[in-house]
Amino acid sequence: MRAHMDEIKKERLSRSVEAFVQNAGGIATGIATVETLAGGPPSADLSYVLPGARSAVVFALPLDQEAIERYLAKKDFKSSNIDNRRVNSMASGIALELAVYLRMKGHAAVPVSSNFFYREDAPLGRLEEQPDISHRYLAVRSGIGHFGLSGNVIRKPEGAAIILGSTVTTADLIPTDPLPAEDNYCDRCKLCQASCASGFMSDEEDATVTLGGVNFTYAKRRAHERCDYVCGGFTGLHRSGRWSTWSPARFPIPDNDEDFGPALMAAAGPYIARPKSGVGFFHAMMPRDRGEFTCGHCQYICHPDVPVRKRRYRMIVKSGVVIQREDGALDAVSPDQAKAHIASLSPELRALYE
Numbered sequence: 572m573r574a575h576m577d578e579i580k581k582e583r584l585s586r587s588v589e590a591f592v593q594n595a596g597g598i599a600t601g602i603a604t605v606e607t608l609a610g611g612p613p614s615a616d617l618s619y620v621l622p623g624a625r626s627a628v629v630f631a632l633p634l635d636q637e638a639i640e641r642y643l644a645k646k647d648f649k650s651s652n653i654d655n656r657r658v659n660s661m662a663s664g665i666a667l668e669l670a671v672y673l674r675m676k677g678h679a680a681v682p683v684s685s686n687f688f689y690r691e692d693a694p695l696g697r698l699e700e701q702p703d704i705s706h707r708y709l710a711v712r713s714g715i716g717h718f719g720l721s722g723n724v725i726r727k728p729e730g731a732a733i734i735l736g737s738t739v740t741t742a743d744l745i746p747t748d749p750l751p752a753e754d755n756y757c758d759r760c761k762l763c764q765a766s767c768a769s770g771f772m773s774d775e776e777d778a779t780v781t782l783g784g785v786n787f788t789y790a791k792r793r794a795h796e797r798c799d800y801v802c803g804g805f806t807g808l809h810r811s812g813r814w815s816t817w818s819p820a821r822f823p824i825p826d827n828d829e830d831f832g833p834a835l836m837a838a839a840g841p842y843i844a845r846p847k848s849g850v851g852f853f854h855a856m857m858p859r860d861r862g863e864f865t866c867g868h869c870q871y872i873c874h875p876d877v878p879v880r881k882r883r884y885r886m887i888v889k890s891g892v893v894i895q896r897e898d899g900a901l902d903a904v905s906p907d908q909a910k911a912h913i914a915s916l917s918p919e920l921r922a923l924y925e
């Protein structure tokens with residue numbers, strides 16, 4: 572009888588946490604447990620943030636698709652950036668409120684930050700950028716979405732344009748199943764790789780993680796400094812010279828992983844000295860704590876509808892090269908106009924960009 576009552580309570584609480592997230596605007600909720608995450612990488616270890624943890628509630632919030640398209644077409648830098656920040660804050664906030672709810676129900680619970688928190692006890696400390704908990708692992712294992720080739724979590728109808736959040740708890744919850752592998756819309760179109768100026772995703776090797784006996788595969792990730800360098804705004808001109816991210820800088824993008832650290836160091840001074848566009852975020856590991864989100868292509872391009880995906884790729888590669896005006900404003904111009912603009916700058920100003 573006691574065991575039966577415990578099962579009923581477990582079922583009720585599992586449904587309650589799902590409804591909790593849904594009421595806050597979540598588009599999908601999953602539950603992962605110590606068992607369903609067993610054998611995973613270190614950032615699938617729930618006990619890292621909460622000794623005695625048994626479950627995690629993971630959820631997704633949608634990003635603004637229209638703002639994404641204006642961003643990819645290099646017409647509007649600001650709206651998508653602010654939306655991205657706001658949705659990340661909402662994800663962290665929902666995780667906190669859900670933790671409070673679970674604590675009030677008598678269970679230990681901790682919210683996991685949506686982003687920007689890294690383990691200090693990794694071999695290279697926070698420089699390794701290893702999160703305390705990887706929302707991605709929890710999300711694919713609990714059925715929120717699939718891994719795309721990019722390594723981003725993708726789902727219909729939002730594609731990869733989602734932000735994930737999680738709450739870890741000692742509550743015993745009922746795990747949800749992964750989505751059927753055959754429903755994964757990723758067709759290995761490789762547009763995520765084609766739109767990545769940094770070469771972060773290997774086009775030769777895959778990586779597989781095993782979580783609770785289930786395998787998940789995506790393109791092996793190269794040095795994270797690649798994405799830091801390009802998505803973080805230190806540079807942005809694609810090696811073709813025909814298109815860029817929203818970064819107005821055109822420092823060369825190295826071929827080899829080991830050259831990205833020195834390239835980042837070299838680009839940090841100009842990064843600090845460039846006028847600020849007024850759009851960005853705070854990040855403890857960025858120069859002077861100010862980050863600029865200038866890419867996100869691999870995430871934003873990955874729409875479930877192939878025509879939309881292709882259109883977004885054309886937006887990226889046909890919308891030109893970003894330059895910066897004296898007041899900090901960012902404008903997309905043709906590749907030749909961008910070259911002429913850079914050539915017109917004084918040597919001191921030019922050194923901020925190339």
Ligand code: SF4
Binds near residue numbers: 720721757760873874
């Ligand atoms: S862009 Fe294409 S290859 Fe990359 S994750 Fe999306 S569907 Fe897969």
Ligand code: SF4
Binds near residue numbers: 772
């Ligand atoms: S955000 Fe940009 S630089 Fe980073 S991996 Fe994605 S496409 Fe590459």
